Amino acid sequence: MTKKDIAQAVAARTDVSASAAEEIIGAAFDVIAETLAKGDDVRLAGFGSFETRERAARTGRNPQTGEEIAIAASTSVGFKAAAQLKRAVNG
Incomplete structure (x- = not known):
């Protein structure tokens, strides 16, 4: 399953467009990566x-x-x- 597949699944389960869900998923992954890069x-x-x-x-x-x-x-x-x-x- 790719990030795009996850975004489409989230969009199907919520009241959010696929493009908005993809942005949200991408932002969440970025926050996780940045937090880990800081050592947290x-x-x-x-x-x-x-x-x-x-x-x-x-x-x-x-x-x-x-x-x-x-x-x-x-x-x-x-x-x-x-x-x-x-x-x-x-x-």
């Missing part, structure tokens, strides 16, 4: 929580040549589903 967590009740996780620098290996390469430290995003979402998915 995002918690959506009944859905789950997004958090940033620091990954340490490490040495990797090129599988084709076997050459060692340095992999820089980075920040990744993690998601943990809420119990309510897990129940909905599992029936």
Whole structure:
């Protein structure tokens, strides 16, 4: 399902046009991304929580040549589903 598909589903369930729903969904995703970029967590009740996780620098290996390469430290995003979402998915 794409962002456009989500916007169309929201528009069908509400009294909002598809283009307005797409703008709202886009704005919500932007707010989530900006909040995570600042290092803050995002918690959506009944859905789950997004958090940033620091990954340490490490040495990797090129599988084709076997050459060692340095992999820089980075920040990744993690998601943990809420119990309510897990129940909905599992029936």
